[in-house]
Amino acid sequence: MPKTHRVTFLRSGKTVEVGENEGVLGAGLQAGLSLAYDCRKGRCKTCMVKVDGIIDQADAWLISNEELAEGYALICVGKPRSDLRVHA
Numbered sequence: 001m002p003k004t005h006r007v008t009f010l011r012s013g014k015t016v017e018v019g020e021n022e023g024v025l026g027a028g029l030q031a032g033l034s035l036a037y038d039c040r041k042g043r044c045k046t047c048m049v050k051v052d053g054i055i056d057q058a059d060a061w062l063i064s065n066e067e068l069a070e071g072y073a074l075i076c077v078g079k080p081r082s083d084l085r086v087h088a
């Protein structure tokens with residue numbers, strides 16, 4: 001069974017368990033949250049938000065090193081590697 005992390009969406013205050021192989025956006029949508037997205041492939045930035053914690057961005061094609069350094073992530077392709085606080 002894959003490891004899971006607690007992901008809290010700050011706007012709603014909702015926390016969901018998200019597996020390390022699962023996208024943060026998809027988990028939030030499945031939990032009934034209203035979150036912005038378009039391509040769901042890491043290529044448009046519609047889902048880009050600040051995230052506190054460690055999130056895998058290997059498939060986030062369009063995000064810049066500066067945005068990553070500022071704490072932004074593309075949550076459609078972002079997979080948790082620690083508990084997260086998502087500013088959405």
Ligand code: FES
Pocket residue numbers: 036037038039040041042043044045046047048074075076077
């Ligand atoms: S929805 Fe397009 S980059 Fe995430």
